[in-house]
Amino acid sequence: MSDPASPPKVIVTGATSIIGHFLLPRLVNAGYEVHAISRNCRENPGATDKKVFWHPVDMTHPEQLPRVNAQALIHLAPLWLLPPLLPVLSSLQIKRVIGFGSTSLFSKASSADAGEQQLVARFVAAEEAITRLGSALEMNWTVFRPTLVYDCVHDKNIAVIARFIQNYSFFPLLGEASGLRQPVHADDLAEACIMALNQPVTFCRAYNVSGGETLSYRQMVERIFSSLGKPARFLIIPAWLFRGAIRVIMLLPGKRNMTPEMAMRMNIDLCFDHADATRDFGFLPRLFLPYCEDPK
Known part of the structure; x- marks a missing residue:
């Protein structure tokens, strides 16, 4: 006992x-x-x-x-x-x-x-x-x-974009990169666990948990530039060329997980309502305010 x-x-x-x-x-x-x-x-x-x-x-x-x-x-x-x-x-x-x-x-x-x-x-x-x-x-x-999980340090989303910008001072975009995103901070997901843990209303249910702000892929990257104290510089690439470039990048060490589909989604909305989570256990995620740091 x-x-x-x-x-x-x-x-x-x-x-x-x-x-x-x-x-x-x-x-x-x-x-x-x-x-x-x-x-x-x-x-x-x-x-x-x-x-x-x-x-x-x-x-x-x-x-x-x-x-x-x-x-x-x-x-x-x-x-x-x-x-x-x-x-x-x-x-x-x-x-x-x-x-x-x-x-x-x-x-x-x-x-x-x-x-x-x-x-x-x-x-x-x-x-x-x-x-x-x-x-x-x-x-x-x-x-x-x-949705897109980040912590600006270890994640495979925002941190990866930040490192590219740190290394090259620009970022490649497919066309307008107008697809909508809702980055959600890992700490907000940790808080969601605490809030839902003892809430019977959450039992036997699945919840979409998105970030507190909806912005375009381009706007998201602009925020990362700003967090690094760098001016936003983009290389706009047409779809046919971007697909070819991604296939070449996939041949590089550590880049095998990149696919042309990942690039094409820059112009596709990936938005999911978290209203159910807010209603049932008070989920209120933060706005997208990355705190990336330039090691240089």
């Missing part, structure tokens, strides 16, 4: 992710004892607290989960790794689960890229499995689908 005087415990998988960087200290400040899961067991610099316990676990082996009398699990690792964990959590009497998918479930559904099609299929299958298993095991699950 657990000590009634001990703090409530929460397990966090994917704890070294950019959301985890903000979530762990928020959980500690909210009075939780955090059991952080990481394959490499590398401590998160933002959460070196005595109430954070690190466990080396390979998420592909659910049986490795720590036998902790926890109240909930917050899953920051890829969503498709969550369904196999649910039976183990149920055996540990853990009935509250929050996981993170992506609005890519919708925005990349018609992509011509095979890799993106596979990604969408994995998200769809994961959500279906969570719904099915969650019902069978009587789990109170919630899935968040964020």
Whole structure:
């Protein structure tokens, strides 16, 4: 039997992710004892607290989960790794689960890229499995689908654009780059976890969680230029040339994940309403005010 005087415990998988960087200290400040899961067991610099316990676990082996009398699990690792964990959590009497998918479930559904099609299929299958298993095991699950996630340091969106600008002092755009975006800060997603954790209205529901501001792709990049103290300089490239350039860039080390579809989406709106999240648990994300720094 657990000590009634001990703090409530929460397990966090994917704890070294950019959301985890903000979530762990928020959980500690909210009075939780955090059991952080990481394959490499590398401590998160933002959460070196005595109430954070690190466990080396390979998420592909659910049986490795720590036998902790926890109240909930917050899953920051890829969503498709969550369904196999649910039976183990149920055996540990853990009935509250929050996981993170992506609005890519919708925005990349018609992509011509095979890799993106596979990604969408994995998200769809994961959500279906969570719904099915969650019902069978009587789990109170919630899935968040964020839009473009950033922290200006470790993310693969805003930070990547910032580094390109730092290195070359310009940024290439496909045509007008008028597609709308809603960047959402990782800390706002961490706060969403805290706010929804004990809210029964969020049980067995999925929420789109977007940023607090809608702006065009070009405007988004202009903000990044401004945060770096640099004048906005763009190289406008026609679609046919951009596709060819992306295919060449894909041959470079570390650029294999870039696709022509990624570039073409500069002119496609990727907007998702987060009104349901605001209504149910008070989600109020910040405006897009990047705080990128020029290391030079």
